[in-house]
Amino acid sequence: MSATIQTENGRRASPVFSVVATIAKTLGTIAITMLGLLFITFVIGRIMPIDPLISILGERASKEMYEATYIKLGLDKPLVVQFFYYLWDVVRGDFGVSRLTARPVIDDIIRVFPATLELATIGTIIGVFVGIPLGVVAAVKRGTWIDQTARVIALVGYSMPIFWLGLVGLLVFYGILGWVGGPGRVGIFYVDIVPTVTGLILVDSILDGQWDVFRDAVSHIILPASLLGYYSLAYISRMTRSFMLEQMNAEYVTTARVKGLSEWAVVWRHAFGNIKVPLITVVALSYAGLLEGSVLTEIIFSWPGIGSYITTALLSADMNAVLGGTVVVGLVFVCLNIFSDMLYKFFDPRAR
Amino acid sequence: MSNAEPGSGEKQNLRDWLRTETPTSRRHAKIASLYQGWLTLKANKLAMIGLFILVFLVLVAIFAPLLAPADPFEQDLANRLQPLWGEGHLLGTDSLGRDILSRLIYGARITLYIVTLVAMIAPIVGLFVGTVAGYAGGWIDTILMRITDIFLAFPRLVLALAFVAALGAGIENAVIAISLTAWPPYARIARAETLTIRGSDYISAVKLQGAGPLRIIVKHIWPLCMSSIIVRVTLDMAGIILAAAGLGFLGMGAQPPSPEWGAMISEGRKFLLDYWWVATVPGLAIFTVSLGFNLLGDGLRDVLDPKDAGDA
Numbered sequence: 001m002s003a004t005i006q007t008e009n010g011r012r013a014s015p016v017f018s019v020v021a022t023i024a025k026t027l028g029t030i031a032i033t034m035l036g037l038l039f040i041t042f043v044i045g046r047i048m049p050i051d052p053l054i055s056i057l058g059e060r061a062s063k064e065m066y067e068a069t070y071i072k073l074g075l076d077k078p079l080v081v082q083f084f085y086y087l088w089d090v091v092r093g094d095f096g097v098s099r100l101t102a103r104p105v106i107d108d109i110i111r112v113f114p115a116t117l118e119l120a121t122i123g124t125i126i127g128v129f130v131g132i133p134l135g136v137v138a139a140v141k142r143g144t145w146i147d148q149t150a151r152v153i154a155l156v157g158y159s160m161p162i163f164w165l166g167l168v169g170l171l172v173f174y175g176i177l178g179w180v181g182g183p184g185r186v187g188i189f190y191v192d193i194v195p196t197v198t199g200l201i202l203v204d205s206i207l208d209g210q211w212d213v214f215r216d217a218v219s220h221i222i223l224p225a226s227l228l229g230y231y232s233l234a235y236i237s238r239m240t241r242s243f244m245l246e247q248m249n250a251e252y253v254t255t256a257r258v259k260g261l262s263e264w265a266v267v268w269r270h271a272f273g274n275i276k277v278p279l280i281t282v283v284a285l286s287y288a289g290l291l292e293g294s295v296l297t298e299i300i301f302s303w304p305g306i307g308s309y310i311t312t313a314l315l316s317a318d319m320n321a322v323l324g325g326t327v328v329v330g331l332v333f334v335c336l337n338i339f340s341d342m343l344y345k346f347f348d349p350r351a352r
Numbered sequence: 353m354s355n356a357e358p359g360s361g362e363k364q365n366l367r368d369w370l371r372t373e374t375p376t377s378r379r380h381a382k383i384a385s386l387y388q389g390w391l392t393l394k395a396n397k398l399a400m401i402g403l404f405i406l407v408f409l410v411l412v413a414i415f416a417p418l419l420a421p422a423d424p425f426e427q428d429l430a431n432r433l434q435p436l437w438g439e440g441h442l443l444g445t446d447s448l449g450r451d452i453l454s455r456l457i458y459g460a461r462i463t464l465y466i467v468t469l470v471a472m473i474a475p476i477v478g479l480f481v482g483t484v485a486g487y488a489g490g491w492i493d494t495i496l497m498r499i500t501d502i503f504l505a506f507p508r509l510v511l512a513l514a515f516v517a518a519l520g521a522g523i524e525n526a527v528i529a530i531s532l533t534a535w536p537p538y539a540r541i542a543r544a545e546t547l548t549i550r551g552s553d554y555i556s557a558v559k560l561q562g563a564g565p566l567r568i569i570v571k572h573i574w575p576l577c578m579s580s581i582i583v584r585v586t587l588d589m590a591g592i593i594l595a596a597a598g599l600g601f602l603g604m605g606a607q608p609p610s611p612e613w614g615a616m617i618s619e620g621r622k623f624l625l626d627y628w629w630v631a632t633v634p635g636l637a638i639f640t641v642s643l644g645f646n647l648l649g650d651g652l653r654d655v656l657d658p659k660d661a662g663d664a
Binding site for chain 2: 032033036037040041044045155156158159160161162163164165167168170171175288291292293295296299310311314315317319322323325326329330333334337
């Protein structure tokens with residue numbers, strides 16, 4: 001009797017334990033990956049340049065500044081100690097001061113990140129709402145012209161240089177047709193009208209009730225977001241199609257059809273219901289991809305996001321800003337990856 | 353052989369020899385299976401278009417000095433920003449009066465150079481790391497795969513940018529930066545293949561014959577990883593071209609006056625609204641070549657790796 005109770009207790013205890021263990025393991029993975037990332041940025045910033053101080057301060061730094069930074073970075077200490085100094089700085093959110101803006105890098109990043117977030121989010125929304133139906137239809141109508149068209153759309157998306165497509169889009173829709181707003185987040189007359197609350201200008205303008213600012217912001221974001229959306233659509237539609245093909249060949253689909261269910265119910269309720277979980281992972285991955293893919297897009301559209309920030313810093317050899325930006329983008333990337341993994345486990349008991 | 357028609361002669365014999373179900377030697381079997389693969393690939397129209405594009409690219413790169421109508425570096429300020437189909441300049445001229453067509457033709461060499469180098473460095477590093485991890489197992493496996501995962505978890509373009517920032521702009525550094533970010537997927541693939549091969553009987557047989565781990569990895573595991581690696585390389589090429597062009601566009605890759613396609617777009621960008629062809633024509637070249645690689649890669653996957661082809 002007591003033995004049975006014990007096993008029961010054991011069984012009951014184990015799920016709690018496994019949840020704790022999973023969380024601990026996930027945090028461990030994040031920590032190790034981030035440590036690896038920081039090690040690489042450390043190597044890039046401190047070991048690769050011939051004189052890391054010049055790469056941080058520039059060539060015209062005064063002697064006092066040079067020496068102060070020398071002591072602060074601990075360059076007289078062994079590399080291992082320097083690495084720990086670096087880690088400690090990063091953990092406190094101290095990426096040093098940007099030479100270009102003369103402000104702490106972390107403040108700059110907090111200021112520019114919402115712009116990138118806004119762009120990537122709208123891009124992903126477009127990718128999801130066009131890409132998933134396209135993939136489902138391509139799988140259901142396999143081999144027809146719809147499937148072929150979807151395939152070509154995706155292939156073209158994979159092969160197109162995004163910065164070039166951006167230029168062509170700008171040329172056609174802004175330069176020739178004049179349908180959309182030009183570069184930047186809002187037109188020059190609307191700059192700094194709305195107070196910054198979230199940093200997302202679409203949200204801020206609604207909060208402030210400034211509808212003309214909102215309209216202008218929409219006309220500016222629509223083109224770059226559609227571009228990014230096209231890229232995520234290419235990926236999402238291909239993945240959706242292959243997931244769906246797998247389901248449509250399964251026996252339960254035949255059963256559902258034999259039962260006399262409508263094709264709509266078979267496809268969307270039964271087959272699609274089963275691919276939701278892997279799709280979440282795909283969408284999260286493509287979202288992370290867009291955060292990065294926005295680097296080139298932001299340049300084309302003069303979008304003041306983190307991609308523009310990193311590249312501008314790069315061109316003026318502002319190493320602190322480059323590395324700080326890399327670390328932040330990397331952190332978001334890693335977190336999204338792991339988050340999608342966790343979602344997968346949460347929704348799909350088989351993966352636990 | 354017996355039902356070969358008497359009139360068709362040697363050609364028919366060769367085809368029979370190639371299509372045989374009962375090869376007579378190891379070399380024969382290898383050639384026959386290559387031929388089978390080629391037949392399957394040939395049936396795939398899109399893949400053949402891709403192959404055609406790439407062969408064309410290689411030919412253009414090789415014969416660039418013969419094909420180019422003008423010197424790609426020669427400036428002619430009197431004839432700057434000439435329109436398309438202009439006299440003596442089929443694709444017009446850029447802001448320094450250089451012939452765009454000639455620059456595109458020479459640019460093919462740079463593209464090919466970058467792609468070839470990355471295609472040699474990244475897969476070999478990945479193959480090495482993956483097979484060693486898979487074959488050795490234990491803590492070596494854990495450490496190598498953890499490193500792979502770290503690299504895999506990074507945003508590739510941003511990491512490449514950071515590398516170039518430290519190494520300095522230039523075409524060789526761009527190659528190194530792209531390779532450093534491109535190897536992890538190969539390591540994953542090679543490890544997965546190695547894990548399935550490791551326990552098979554023929555590896556035990558080779559081991560009993562006294563082969564060491566190095567010989568087993570190089571001679572008996574690498575050849576079997578090749579097909580999935582080749583597919584992945586072909587599909588990756590498009591991404592590599594786009595990454596290289598992106599670096600060039602940002603001014604971090606090939607430096608002026610080099611006729612690198614991405615850098616050409618960036619130069620033409622300033623004149624986009626009035627002289628649109630200067631920036632858009634090189635983009636078409638990039639698009640065509642990376643489309644070629646994607647098409648061929650798709651076809652090769654159907655031939656070499658039928659298990660996840662999934663396409664009709």
